[in-house]
Amino acid sequence: MTALLLVPLLLPFLAPALARRTLDRLAPVTALWVLTASVLALAGACVAALGALVLIGLLKLPAFAALGELVHPLRTPSDFLVVPAATAATGVLTLSAWTLARSALRQARLFRTARTQADRRPAAGDLCVIDSPHPDAYALPGRPHRIVVTSAMLRSLGPAEREALFAHERAHNQAGHHYFLAAAELAAHCHPALRTIRATIRLTAERAADEAAATTLGDRRLIATAIARAALAGQASRSTRPDFAPAATTGPVPQRVAALLTPSERRSRATRCTALLLAACAVLSVCAGATGVLAFHHQVEVAQGEESH
Numbered sequence: 001m002t003a004l005l006l007v008p009l010l011l012p013f014l015a016p017a018l019a020r021r022t023l024d025r026l027a028p029v030t031a032l033w034v035l036t037a038s039v040l041a042l043a044g045a046c047v048a049a050l051g052a053l054v055l056i057g058l059l060k061l062p063a064f065a066a067l068g069e070l071v072h073p074l075r076t077p078s079d080f081l082v083v084p085a086a087t088a089a090t091g092v093l094t095l096s097a098w099t100l101a102r103s104a105l106r107q108a109r110l111f112r113t114a115r116t117q118a119d120r121r122p123a124a125g126d127l128c129v130i131d132s133p134h135p136d137a138y139a140l141p142g143r144p145h146r147i148v149v150t151s152a153m154l155r156s157l158g159p160a161e162r163e164a165l166f167a168h169e170r171a172h173n174q175a176g177h178h179y180f181l182a183a184a185e186l187a188a189h190c191h192p193a194l195r196t197i198r199a200t201i202r203l204t205a206e207r208a209a210d211e212a213a214a215t216t217l218g219d220r221r222l223i224a225t226a227i228a229r230a231a232l233a234g235q236a237s238r239s240t241r242p243d244f245a246p247a248a249t250t251g252p253v254p255q256r257v258a259a260l261l262t263p264s265e266r267r268s269r270a271t272r273c274t275a276l277l278l279a280a281c282a283v284l285s286v287c288a289g290a291t292g293v294l295a296f297h298h299q300v301e302v303a304q305g306e307e308s309h
Helices: 002-025 028-059 062-067 079-119 151-156 159-175 177-188 194-217 220-234 253-261 270-303
Strands: 127-130 137-140 146-150
Touching: 002 028, 002 079, 002 194, 002 270, 028 079, 028 177, 028 194, 028 270, 079 127, 079 137, 079 146, 079 177, 127 151, 137 159, 146 151, 146 159, 151 220, 159 177, 159 194, 159 220, 177 194, 194 220, 194 253, 220 253
Parallel strands: 127 146
Antiparallel strands: 137 146
């Protein structure tokens, strides 16, 4: 049982390398779905395993065993491993909950500020221009969706580049990329290895918006030029937007520009193996965690004096 619960804690360390290769080998939209689903599965299995370890450790104590109506404290064949694992799991869950709550409060505060600022400005359709000396542009979720751009960013771009930038941000809002970014942020607080995948998911969302904007305007070079100039203009300023509000200047811009200017290669069946490995890693983590939790439940029933059917 304990060994099975350790599997969801170890498998996420394999995920970052697989995630990067998945982005390289799949279309950005497909890669975004695969990465997000996998990272949520890995995060959920990790939290379930940590919770089960904590409960195992607590139920080995007579006081908690009595509260759980156990006839005797929970007995496990590997006490020398269970107690330290339960102690570590308690610390990890506490730290994760604290960092997640702090991040959620910060993101909620930034979102309220950005939304209030955008709602106070007159909008031309979904476009909202904010007078600011700091170049910035991002897709702001909510009702209705907004494309927020500062006056400094508008002055940094030509008319055609502005339209390319707006097309990029509209692609974010239309595809609901803020949901993917929020899921990546949530998973990043569940396991340290998943923090790297958070950055990969952000890059994947930007690549998906790049491709959508290029399809809409029919000019890949224009999109590449626009995001490059926007990134150069905004690199000296610090944005106050929430992390789940995607922006054209996010991620390694040179890599995105190169992807736009390089013709997409035909992807063979073999190149999709990495994505299958990542999915298999997530499925194995969920199965191991579920099996470990069921085994723990069976042992609790035995300790309660119930017959197992």
